[in-house]
Structures are given as C-alpha cells and as structure tokens.
Amino acid sequence: MKQVDFLVVGAGIAGLSAAARLARHGETLVCEAEPAPGVHSSGRSAAFAHFDMDAPLVRALTAASLPLLEEPGARVHPALFVALEGQQAELDRLETQYRQWAPQVERLSVEEALAHVPILRADEGGIVGALLDPRGRKLDAHALLEGHRKALLAAGGTLATSAPVTAMRREGTRWIVETPSASYAARVVVNAAGSWVDAVAGLAGVAPIGIRPLRRTVITFDVPMDVSAWPFTKTVGPGFYIEPEGSTRLLASPMDEGASDPCDVQPEEEDIALAAWRVEQATTLTIPRLASKWAGLRSFAPDRLPVAGFDPQAPGFFWxxxxxxxxxxxxxxxxxxxxxxxxxxxWPEELRAVGVKPEMLEVERLRQISY
Ligand SMILES: Cc1cc2nc3c(=O)[nH]c(=O)nc-3n(C[C@H](O)[C@H](O)[C@H](O)COP(=O)(O)OP(=O)(O)OC[C@H]3O[C@@H](n4cnc5c(N)ncnc54)[C@H](O)[C@@H]3O)c2cc1C
Known part of the structure; x- marks a missing residue:
C-alpha cells in the first residue's frame, strides 16, 4: 500500500490548486474520478473574476486572489454591472461595496454604458444605470488547472485520473483510501470533491456539512458584430449576464439556481429558454439558434460561505x-x-491583510446550522 502525506479527493480547481501547494510539504496524491481534471464545475464556469459577490468574506478572498491570478490563467477585461428598472438601489449598494476593493470602478450614464454594449435597451424595462470595473479579470479555467497540474508534478506530486475514491477507513494515524486500482495510506485526506463532498465524507463515516449543489445554465450564440471588446455584463439583481466568447459569439446565463443532486448535470429546457428570453428582453438581440448549451453545479454551504479546515470530529480529515x-x-x-x-x-500576510481569519472558514460553524 502506497503511503502519502496528503491525499486530495477531486481535481477541480479547489483540489488541484491546494495540491500544488501541499506537494511542497510532503508526498501528495490527487485522486480524480474522471479521466481528466475539471470535468465538472471547474470546466463549466463562466470564468470571470469581479467583486459583485454577496458576502464580504468572498470579496476579501477575491481581493487576496487577484494579485495571484496571472496570465495565461487570467487577463484584465472590463466588467459592466447594469441596473434594470427597479434595480437602482442595488446599483448604489454595489458601488459602495465594490469601491472598497476596486476604487477604479466608474459610475456610467446609460449613454456611456450603451457605448460599451450597444445592444442594451434603454427604453421602458431597459437599463437605468451602470457601473464599470475596467480591471475585471477574464479567467481561463483550463490554463489555471494545467498550471496547477504542472506545479503539482514539478514538486513531486501525483495526479491519478479515473481513480474514484470508493471507500475510506481510519487505521491508527492514517486514512486508508481505496480506489478501484490501488489503496493508499494517507496522513491527511483533503476532501475537495465539489458537489460530492458530503458523499465523500460519508465514505469516511464523517458527518456531512450540508453542501447544496445548485444548477446553473449557460448558452452561447453567434451575433452579427464584433463583441470581443465588450465587457462581461451582468444585471445587479435578477436578470442575466453575457460575456464575449471570441469575436462574434456571446455566452449568457439567466443566473438560475436549480436544486440538484451531485451528478453530471445537464441543462433543463426551461432554463435554456429563460436564458434566451432574458437576454432578448433587455437587449435588441434575437437569438434564432444556439451554438451550445451546458449546465454546471455551484455548491454552497448553508451560509453560502466557503469552507477550509480540519474536521474537529475526524482527525486528519480536511474539508x-x-x-x-x-x-x-x-x-x-x-x-x-x-x-x-x-x-x-x-497565517499568511496575504489573508491577514484583507481581514480573512481561519475561523471564518472553519467547519464547526456549519454543525450549528440545521439543514
Ligand atoms: C455555470 C457556472 C458559472 C460559474 N461562473 C464562475 C465565475 O465566473 N467565476 C468563478 O470564480 N466561479 C464560477 N463558478 C463556480 C466555480 O466553477 C466553482 O466554484 C468551482 O469550479 C468549484 O471547484 P471544485 O474544485 O470545488 O469542484 P469541481 O470542479 O466540481 O471538482 C470536484 C471534483 O471532484 C471529483 N470527485 C467527486 N467525487 C469523487 C470521488 N469519490 N473520488 C475522486 N474524485 C471525485 C469530481 O469528479 C470533480 O472533478 C461557476 C460555476 C458554474 C457552474
């Protein structure tokens, strides 16, 4: 049986980015159920970085992350936040929150917003105000994953693909972890299985933390104009976002949140229709056909904040x-x-500087919540 210091379950962005760092401290192995990294949420994302996020903790983590997100995984690209009728107060609130981390953000008139995205409608039901962050970041999930994979291997770590973890048990000071082709004895198990984290905890006899996978739908479609310089454009309340995918294609999402089991999630017809309808309502576009469509799962803790830390009830089990x-x-x-x-x-200065403390991420807070 192979002995490792850190066995990471899941080669999405969470597992691979952590594994690349852990490999500097000891023998590190990532077990991924799929034949390649990033098959689930990480490969289905809209892949944009901005500060229009509900929670101060998430904005702080984003602020600490931006200096570390570099080409080819990230490039500067503007983000435009638009208020539809009735969303003016949301825009005001966003501006205040946004300025704390990105003072470069600019309030735009409707005319100025239309100069950036000329298809937006400004008549009844259309946009009434906008905020531009000229320093948003377009991310490249595959470049990020590939960078972490290479860093993991360069530090002597291993990535095992088509290696689903099927069983786990505690023996002495080690976790015995089973996959169909090999068994491992790990000092620390890092549960980074995305939507499946509670199922993976169940394999180890560890209590769940109530992670809820929520389905989000994406469509892409071709447009008769060059959109490559258009900002990532998002309504500040319920609505949609669009972003350029190359020069004459747009990606759009209705920002849906359909409850789902952890699975290889597929888009629902009504969410696809909703995506197209919301874009058509707020713009001058018609979408006669789609170029592609997909769905992915966004996995939330009951308080919608991220989790990182050892389980106090299960030695060596890290969430x-x-x-x-x-x-x-x-x-x-x-x-x-x-x-x-x-x-x-x-505790690193990069996290201290933005006010992130270890207890904000810990698991125990979730055991107080009934779900
Ligand atoms: C439509 C959409 C748009 C998004 N837009 C953005 C955005 O613009 N910006 C942003 O920052 N985020 C965005 N996100 C969120 C982001 O994609 C996720 O937060 C992130 O990818 C989660 O990464 P993860 O590694 O936790 O999960 P995943 O990428 O799902 O990885 C978990 C991995 O664990 C593996 N696994 C599960 N069980 C086992 C097992 N038993 N054994 C071995 N392996 C196992 C799975 O196969 C999977 O590969 C978006 C998500 C979606 C769906």
Whole structure:
C-alpha cells in the first residue's frame, strides 16, 4: 500500500490548486474520478473574476486572489454591472461595496454604458444605470488547472485520473483510501470533491456539512458584430449576464439556481429558454439558434460561505468545500488557506491583510446550522 502525506479527493480547481501547494510539504496524491481534471464545475464556469459577490468574506478572498491570478490563467477585461428598472438601489449598494476593493470602478450614464454594449435597451424595462470595473479579470479555467497540474508534478506530486475514491477507513494515524486500482495510506485526506463532498465524507463515516449543489445554465450564440471588446455584463439583481466568447459569439446565463443532486448535470429546457428570453428582453438581440448549451453545479454551504479546515470530529480529515459561484476567482486565496491550515503554518500576510481569519472558514460553524 502506497503511503502519502496528503491525499486530495477531486481535481477541480479547489483540489488541484491546494495540491500544488501541499506537494511542497510532503508526498501528495490527487485522486480524480474522471479521466481528466475539471470535468465538472471547474470546466463549466463562466470564468470571470469581479467583486459583485454577496458576502464580504468572498470579496476579501477575491481581493487576496487577484494579485495571484496571472496570465495565461487570467487577463484584465472590463466588467459592466447594469441596473434594470427597479434595480437602482442595488446599483448604489454595489458601488459602495465594490469601491472598497476596486476604487477604479466608474459610475456610467446609460449613454456611456450603451457605448460599451450597444445592444442594451434603454427604453421602458431597459437599463437605468451602470457601473464599470475596467480591471475585471477574464479567467481561463483550463490554463489555471494545467498550471496547477504542472506545479503539482514539478514538486513531486501525483495526479491519478479515473481513480474514484470508493471507500475510506481510519487505521491508527492514517486514512486508508481505496480506489478501484490501488489503496493508499494517507496522513491527511483533503476532501475537495465539489458537489460530492458530503458523499465523500460519508465514505469516511464523517458527518456531512450540508453542501447544496445548485444548477446553473449557460448558452452561447453567434451575433452579427464584433463583441470581443465588450465587457462581461451582468444585471445587479435578477436578470442575466453575457460575456464575449471570441469575436462574434456571446455566452449568457439567466443566473438560475436549480436544486440538484451531485451528478453530471445537464441543462433543463426551461432554463435554456429563460436564458434566451432574458437576454432578448433587455437587449435588441434575437437569438434564432444556439451554438451550445451546458449546465454546471455551484455548491454552497448553508451560509453560502466557503469552507477550509480540519474536521474537529475526524482527525486528519480536511474539508475544502462550498466554493459556490466564486471558486475560480477565490482559488489562489483558498489554496493558500488550505496549505496553511493543513500544514500548521503561520497565517499568511496575504489573508491577514484583507481581514480573512481561519475561523471564518472553519467547519464547526456549519454543525450549528440545521439543514
Ligand atoms: C455555470 C457556472 C458559472 C460559474 N461562473 C464562475 C465565475 O465566473 N467565476 C468563478 O470564480 N466561479 C464560477 N463558478 C463556480 C466555480 O466553477 C466553482 O466554484 C468551482 O469550479 C468549484 O471547484 P471544485 O474544485 O470545488 O469542484 P469541481 O470542479 O466540481 O471538482 C470536484 C471534483 O471532484 C471529483 N470527485 C467527486 N467525487 C469523487 C470521488 N469519490 N473520488 C475522486 N474524485 C471525485 C469530481 O469528479 C470533480 O472533478 C461557476 C460555476 C458554474 C457552474
């Protein structure tokens, strides 16, 4: 049986980014159920980084992450937040929150917003105000994953694909972890299985933390104009977002949240229709046909905040979970937190500087919540 220090379950962005750091501290193995990394949430994301996030903790983790998100995994690209009729107060609130982390953000008139995205409608039911962040980041999930995979291997770590973890038991000071082709004895298990984290905990006899996978739908369609310079554009309340995918294609989502089991989730017809309808309502576009469509799961803890830390009831069992709709943009900070907490290091200055404390991420808070 192979002995490892850290066995990470899941090669999404959470697991691979943490593993690349942990490999500097000891023998590290990532077990991924699928034949390649990023098959689930991490490969189905809209892949944008901005500060329009509900929770101050998530904004702080984003602020700590942005300096660590570099090309080819990230490039500067503007983000435009638009208020539809009735959403003016939301825009005001967003501006205040946003300025704390991104003072460069600019309030735009409707005319100025239309200069950036000329298809937006400004008549009845259309946009009434906008906020532009010229320094948003377009992320490249595959480049990020590939960078972490290479860093993991360079530090002597291993990625086992088509290696679902099927059983786990505690023997002495080690977790015995079974996959169909091999068994491992690990000092620390890092549960980074995305939507499946509670199921993986169940394999180890560890109590769940109530992670809820919520389905989000994406469509893409071609447009008769060059959109490559258009900002990522998102309504501040319920509505939609659009972003360029190359020069004449747009990606859109109705920002839906359909409850789902952890699975290879597929888009529902009504959510696809809703995506197209919301875009058509707020713009001058018609969408006669789709270029592609997919859905992915965004996994939330009951308080919708991320989790990183050892389970106080299960020695050597580390949770890295609940990355919701912000798992790519917060991954550098979360990987740093996971590395520090799993190895007992001093809390990093990058996290201290933005006010993130270890207790904000810990598991125990969720055991107080009934779900
Ligand atoms: C439509 C959509 C848009 C999004 N937009 C953004 C965005 O713009 N910006 C942003 O930052 N985030 C965004 N997100 C969220 C982001 O994609 C997620 O937060 C992030 O990918 C979660 O990463 P993860 O590693 O936790 O999960 P995953 O990527 O799902 O990885 C978990 C892995 O664990 C593996 N696994 C499960 N069980 C086992 C087992 N028993 N053994 C071995 N392996 C196992 C799975 O196969 C999977 O590969 C979006 C998500 C969606 C769906």
């Amino acid at each position: 890295l979970a609940g990355q919701g709709g912000f798992g790519l943009q917060t991954s550098p900070a979360m990987a740093l937190a996971a590395e520090t907490l799993a190895t007992g290091g001093a």
